[in-house]
Amino acid sequence: MTDVGGAATSSGFDKVVASAAEAVADIPDGASLAVGGFGLCGNPIALIEALLAQGTADLSVVSNNCGVDDWGLGVLLNAQRIAKMTSSYVGENKEFERQFLSGELELELTPQGTLAEKLRAGGAGIAAFFTRAGVGTQVADGGLPRRYDGAGGIAVASPAKEVRTFGTGDAAAEYVLEEAISTDFALVHALRGDRHGNLVFNKSARNFSPLAAMAGRICIAQVEELVEPGEIDPDTVHLPGVYVHRVVHVGTDIEKRIERRTVSAPSSAAPTTPDTKGA
Missing domain, CATH: 3.40.1080.10 (Glutaconate Coenzyme A-transferase)
Known part of the structure; x- marks a missing residue:
């Protein structure tokens, strides 16, 4: 099987x-x-x-x-x-x-x-894993609002995360631990x-x-x-x-949507013949 x-x-x-x-x-x-x-x-x-x-x-x-x-x-x-x-x-x-x-x-x-x-x-x-994304920002340092108190203040903020350095010499870089x-x-x-x-x-x-x-x-x-x-x-x-x-x-006729539909207006100008001299 x-x-x-x-x-x-x-x-x-x-x-x-x-x-x-x-x-x-x-x-x-x-x-x-x-x-x-x-x-x-x-x-x-x-x-x-x-x-x-x-x-x-x-x-x-x-x-x-x-x-x-x-x-x-x-x-x-x-x-x-x-x-x-x-x-x-x-x-x-x-x-x-x-x-x-x-x-x-x-x-x-x-x-x-x-x-x-x-x-x-x-x-x-x-x-968990270490990544460079977010190092040096509130993603790693903590303090991002997770919940507001309804009066403009922060009731719950994100905690700081572990940051470690990997590599040596010019290749050394900091990485943040993500669970x-x-x-x-x-x-x-x-x-x-x-x-x-x-x-x-x-x-x-x-x-x-x-x-x-x-x-x-x-x-x-x-x-x-x-x-x-x-x-x-x-x-x-x-x-x-x-x-x-x-x-x-659920079948193929299930409704599907997109956030925004963007289309170009059709051109009313007559097509022109391109100048190919010297091409």
Whole structure:
């Protein structure tokens, strides 16, 4: 039997559940979640909406960002179901700003590459690592606001982290210690998946989704296309099924959004023949 593109057919490996509601039913209040997606790309919206519907609250969420006011993780935030966010980018969301500045929401702001590596390390069983990102800033020295008191003061600030020097001579440099992240659950969206949980992500949705999936002790994946084991070429698998515990088929017509659509106005000028003299 195999997890990656093999021909195993035992029903014991079938991880498909009937609905998003069933897939998230055991996520309790106070759970920690790693959620995939990059901006609004690859948001596991069916799973997020199922969590919203069942009323789960007091969540600690780790994700690159928190969606927008009415989409992605923003729907949980609007319902005040999120107690803490660990993120890299917190723009595009006015309610996020309001809750953070009013002291309703805790925020652990983390450099994007560091956040990705913290999730990967959590999934790989690595307790911590040293990185140069953040050395000489409040990321390492401490003092970043994590929670405001609602009156403009800082109620909780980030602590100082261990900094060590590695290398000798001109190669010597300081590095800051960052602890890995592992969570109770992970929620991700994939372009394609099989019944064993092997997943393929689409373009920039691959930035954080495999890492978030690895970090969750229980990973739940919604997939646009569900195929049988063996139909995905092993060389194209982005995340092996060993990391995935439940699969929900949501179909290819699921709504997708982008933060901002930017288009160019069509030109009304008639095309001209380029001057090729001397070319």
